[in-house]
Structures are given as structure tokens and as C-alpha cells.
Amino acid sequence: MNTPITASILYNYVQCPQRVYLDFYGDPSEKDRVSPFVELLWERGNSFEHETMGKLAVLFADLHLLDSEEKERRTLQLIQNGEGIIYGGRVRTETLLGEPDLLVRRGNGYVAGDIKSGAGREGINDKTDGKLKKHYAVQLALYTDILDKLRFLSPDRLPFIWDVHGQEIAYDLESLVGKRDGRSCWNYYKDCLKSVLRIQRREEQTLPALCSACKLCHWRSYCRSQLNRHNDLTLIPELGRAKRDTMSRRFKTVRDLAQSDLAAVIQGKKTIFPGISAATLRRFQARAGLLSTPNAQPYITESIVLPDADIEIFFDVETDPFRDCCYLHGFLERDQSARGCEKYHAFFADKPLEEQERRAFKQAMDYLRRRQPCVVYYYSPYEKTTVRKLQRRFPEVASEADIETLFSPGAAVDLYTEFVKKKTEWPINDYSIKTLATYLGFKWRDTEPSGAASIEWYHRWVATGDVLLRQRILDYNEDDCIAMRVLLDGLRNVGRYAIIDDSKEVDLLGF
Numbered sequence: 001m002n003t004p005i006t007a008s009i010l011y012n013y014v015q016c017p018q019r020v021y022l023d024f025y026g027d028p029s030e031k032d033r034v035s036p037f038v039e040l041l042w043e044r045g046n047s048f049e050h051e052t053m054g055k056l057a058v059l060f061a062d063l064h065l066l067d068s069e070e071k072e073r074r075t076l077q078l079i080q081n082g083e084g085i086i087y088g089g090r091v092r093t094e095t096l097l098g099e100p101d102l103l104v105r106r107g108n109g110y111v112a113g114d115i116k117s118g119a120g121r122e123g124i125n126d127k128t129d130g131k132l133k134k135h136y137a138v139q140l141a142l143y144t145d146i147l148d149k150l151r152f153l154s155p156d157r158l159p160f161i162w163d164v165h166g167q168e169i170a171y172d173l174e175s176l177v178g179k180r181d182g183r184s185c186w187n188y189y190k191d192c193l194k195s196v197l198r199i200q201r202r203e204e205q206t207l208p209a210l211c212s213a214c215k216l217c218h219w220r221s222y223c224r225s226q227l228n229r230h231n232d233l234t235l236i237p238e239l240g241r242a243k244r245d246t247m248s249r250r251f252k253t254v255r256d257l258a259q260s261d262l263a264a265v266i267q268g269k270k271t272i273f274p275g276i277s278a279a280t281l282r283r284f285q286a287r288a289g290l291l292s293t294p295n296a297q298p299y300i301t302e303s304i305v306l307p308d309a310d311i312e313i314f315f316d317v318e319t320d321p322f323r324d325c326c327y328l329h330g331f332l333e334r335d336q337s338a339r340g341c342e343k344y345h346a347f348f349a350d351k352p353l354e355e356q357e358r359r360a361f362k363q364a365m366d367y368l369r370r371r372q373p374c375v376v377y378y379y380s381p382y383e384k385t386t387v388r389k390l391q392r393r394f395p396e397v398a399s400e401a402d403i404e405t406l407f408s409p410g411a412a413v414d415l416y417t418e419f420v421k422k423k424t425e426w427p428i429n430d431y432s433i434k435t436l437a438t439y440l441g442f443k444w445r446d447t448e449p450s451g452a453a454s455i456e457w458y459h460r461w462v463a464t465g466d467v468l469l470r471q472r473i474l475d476y477n478e479d480d481c482i483a484m485r486v487l488l489d490g491l492r493n494v495g496r497y498a499i500i501d502d503s504k505e506v507d508l509l510g511f
């Protein structure tokens with residue numbers, strides 16, 4: 001008999017169908033070890049769930065410590081007895097298995113809920129309440145489906161999330177899964193389930209695709225070698241699974257795309273591939289050319305004008321999403337008037353306490369005020385968003401106008417958004433600062449540098465007070481700042497050469 005489909009299989013499917021295939025049929029010896037950050041995610045999820053239930057002011061039946069069979073037997077018994085709230089229950093049909101954190105009696109039946117240590121919706125900002133999360137929706141839909149098949153489902157049918165902010169978010173499965181996707185969450189779940197069952201029966205073929213989920217996936221080394229071996233199109237920066245699948249009947253590999261005559265697929269500003277414009281396809285072809293040419297060199301597609309300043313500051317923050325806290329503001333300062341002399345400054349919250357976070361923010365803002373005039377460099381909008389958020393929480397430290405002045409054009413430069421993304425091309429597979437600076441010859445001191453790893457070190461530093469962990473966080477942040485300086489110098493270097501129009505023949509330029 002096949003393994004029943006669980007909520008976590010559906011969650012993985014939403015991230016990456018190949019993950020589902022490999023978890024069913026991959027060779028376990030090919031798996032990478034689970035990253036400490038993923039272990040931290042599990043641990044935080046569990047402790048948040050227990051804390052939430054510990055604070056609940058009403059009585060509930062607690063099954064979470066029972067073994068699987070006993071859980072299942074007791075859940076059925078409690079449902080039949082009309083128990084109000086069941087925590088840690090287990091329900092199943094022949095093909096589906098659900099372990100919702102909560103089963104709550106509503107009217108004549110039950111609805112399912114999960115306790116999540118994240119926000120219940122995504123994309124929340126000043127203008128919108130955000131939207132339901134697909135990966136939560138499919139899990140709740142699975143529980144709802146099982147309850148319905150067992151005839152235990154409440155007529156109100158509305159599953160829910162208790163989220164990190166203590167809110168109950170109702171998941172209306174009839175609402176749309178996304179603006180562009182016309183399906184309801186329920187129909188999306190049904191399609192995912194159908195696909196997962198086909199993958200399980202080996203009727204549907206899946207492929208790896210280089211994507212953000214790979215970083216934390218235990219198949220990352222295995223998939224990477226497959227992608228390289230097959231010269232897969234997702235090795236082209238920003239191309240992704242959906243575009244690869246759309247183009248795969250015409251171009252199978254990076255080399256195919258690099259060598260193809262695009263005239264056959266371009267029609268004016270469009271191409272024969274839905275959702276891919278002629279300009280986008282030409283850009284992908286130029287990138288494919290770079291990746292297929294030995295010793296290819298990066299080049300610019302528009303002129304790059306970088307501000308001139310004696311003092312250049314490279315700014316990087318470290319944040320902890322579990323505690324919604326910014327624990328480090330790091331600055332590498334280079335003084336061009338003192339022969340490029342460099343110094344690293346760090347403002348650290350030793351504990352994830354509001355007062356310490358406020359103090360680190362204040363020290364960082366005071367430091368920047370003292371260093372004026374200067375130019376601040378950062379990579380991607382994240383630093384700006386974080387500082388704006390801190391300003392709203394601690395308006396006594398800096399006004400909104402202070403922050404906008406600090407990040408105004410000319411005073412601050414987002415190297416990723418303004419230059420790397422818009423005006424340059426590189427022979428690499430993604431535009432993360434790690435990949436770019438590594439390409440430019442920079443090496444992090446840490447053997448496993450990543451933002452996720454820094455969060456895990458911070459958790460361990462707070463729990464143990466081990467000063468080596470604190471230093472590891474600082475070294476990593478300093479190296480991230482140096483990586484930006486390496487990139488800036490790289491951009492200055494490449495910017496001295498002629499502009500290449502990537503719709504014409506590429507004349508490669510050297511560093």
C-alpha cells in the first residue's frame with residue numbers, strides 16, 4: 001500500500017515538486033544533512049505550539065504525546081463524544097493522513113486548525129491585509145477533506161491558523177489562491193493532491209530547478225549536480241522553473257538557448273512563449289551565452305555612475321524573524337582620503353530585548369549622523385525596509401524624515417536594485433551577494449556563511465552566552481560588508497569599459 005499523503009508532503013509540493021519525488025524515491029544516502037537552521041525552525045515551531053496551548057484559558061483534550069495509533073483511536077473516540085477542542089489529534093482515510101494541531105467543535109461537526117510561529121497571511125503592509133499563504137491553505141484543505149470524507153466536518157467548513165501575533169486567521173478555501181491564478185484555494189489543493197498522487201504512482205515526471213527553496217533543502221547537493229549535468233535552463237539567473245517549463249519544448253539546455261536563432265520564436269515585442277517578452281528572452285540568451293563561454297567576463301548594459309565620496313560605508317543588518325528583532329547593524333567604513341583605510345563598526349543587541357534592540361538602533365543612527373557626509377551602500381531593499389520598521393517602533397531615535405534623508409538618492413545606493421539587476425550581466429547562476437563576491441575572488445572566513453546560519457548562531461549565543469558564537473556572527477557580518485565593497489570595486493572596474501547592447505553580438509570585456 002502507498003504511503004498516505006500528509007500535510008507536509010503537500011507543503012513540500014508547493015515549494016518544489018521534485019522534492020516530493022525525491023522524498024518518495026530518492027536514494028537517502030544522497031541527502032545532505034539537515035541544516036541547523038531547519039532544525040531551529042522545527043524547534044521554534046514546537047515550542048511556540050506548546051507555549052500557545054499552555055496559555056489557553058479553556059480546557060482541551062491533549063493527545064500530542066501519544067503514539068500514532070493511540071492518537072488516531074482517541075481522536076475518533078473524542079470526536080464521537082463531542083469534545084470541544086482536541087490538541088494533537090490524528091485523522092485519516094485510505095489515502096490521506098492529517099495531524100492538525102487543533103480540531104475544534106463548531107455546531108454539529110469539527111474544523112481543523114494549525115498553530116504557526118509565522119504570520120497567518122503574507123504581504124501585509126500599510127495598504128493591504130495581505131493574502132492567504134498557499135502552503136498553509138493546502139495543509140488546512142487536506143484536514144478539511146479528511147473530516148469531510150469521515151463525515152465529521154462542521155457546516156461552517158472554515159479551517160484556521162492561530163498565528164505568531166496571537167490572531168485567529170480564518171482560511172476561506174473558496175477564496176482565490178492568487179490574483180493571477182483564477183483557482184480557489186480548494187481547487188488549488190485538489191490540483192496539488194492530484195499531482196502528488198501522480199508523482200507517487202510515477203505517472204508524472206518532475207525535474208529539479210534552481211530556486212530559493214534549494215538553500216534549505218536536504219537534496220541541494222544532489223540536485224545541483226543534476227542541474228549542472230543537464231545544463232538546465234534554471235542555471236540562468238532569474239529564469240526559474242515556470243519559464244524553464246514554458247520554454248523546454250524549444251530549448252532544452254543553457255547551450256541550446258545560447259546558440260539558437262531567436263528570430264524563429266520572437267514576434268515583435270512578444271515571443272511564442274506565454275508571459276515571456278522578446279526583451280526578456282534576449283536577456284536570458286545573453287546570460288546563457290555568458291554561462292556557455294569559457295572565461296566569460298561580466299559587462300554592463302547601461303552606463304554606471306557611482307557617487308564620489310571620501311567616506312564610503314557598507315551597511316548590513318542581521319535580523320531574527322522568529323523574534324521579529326534586528327540584532328546587528330554592521331558597517332564597514334572606507335576612507336578614500338586616508339588611502340582607503342577600512343574599519344568595521346558593529347552595534348549588537350546581546351539579548352533579543354526591546355531595550356537592547358532600541359539601543360543598537362540608536363548607536364547605529366548616531367554613528368551614521370557622525371559620519372556625514374558619506375555614501376552608504378547596501379545590497380537589496382532589506383536594510384532600508386528594516387531601518388524604516390525600526391523607526392516606526394522607536395520614533396524617538398530618528399524621525400521618518402531622518403531615515404528618508406539617509407536613504408535619499410546620492411546619499412545611499414542599493415547596489416543590487418540600482419546596478420546589478422538593471423545594468424550588468426555576469427557569468428554566474430544567481431545574483432546573491434555571496435555568488436557575486438565569490439566570483440570576484442572574495443572568500444568568507446566562515447565555512448558555512450549564510451543569513452540563516454547567523455540566526456541559528458544568535459539563538460545559540462542567547463541560550464549559552466558562548467563568546468565564540470558572538471564573534472562568529474560579527475565576523476560573518478563584517479565579511480558580508482566587505483563583500484559589498486568588493487562588489488562596488490568590481491562595478492567600478494567593469495563600468496570603465498564600453499556598454500554592450502545585449503541584443504547585438506556580445507563583445508566580452510575583462511576585469
Ligand code: SF4
Binds near residue numbers: 015018022220224
Ligand atoms: S534541492 Fe531544490 S530542486 Fe532539489 S528537491 Fe530541493 S528544492 Fe527541489
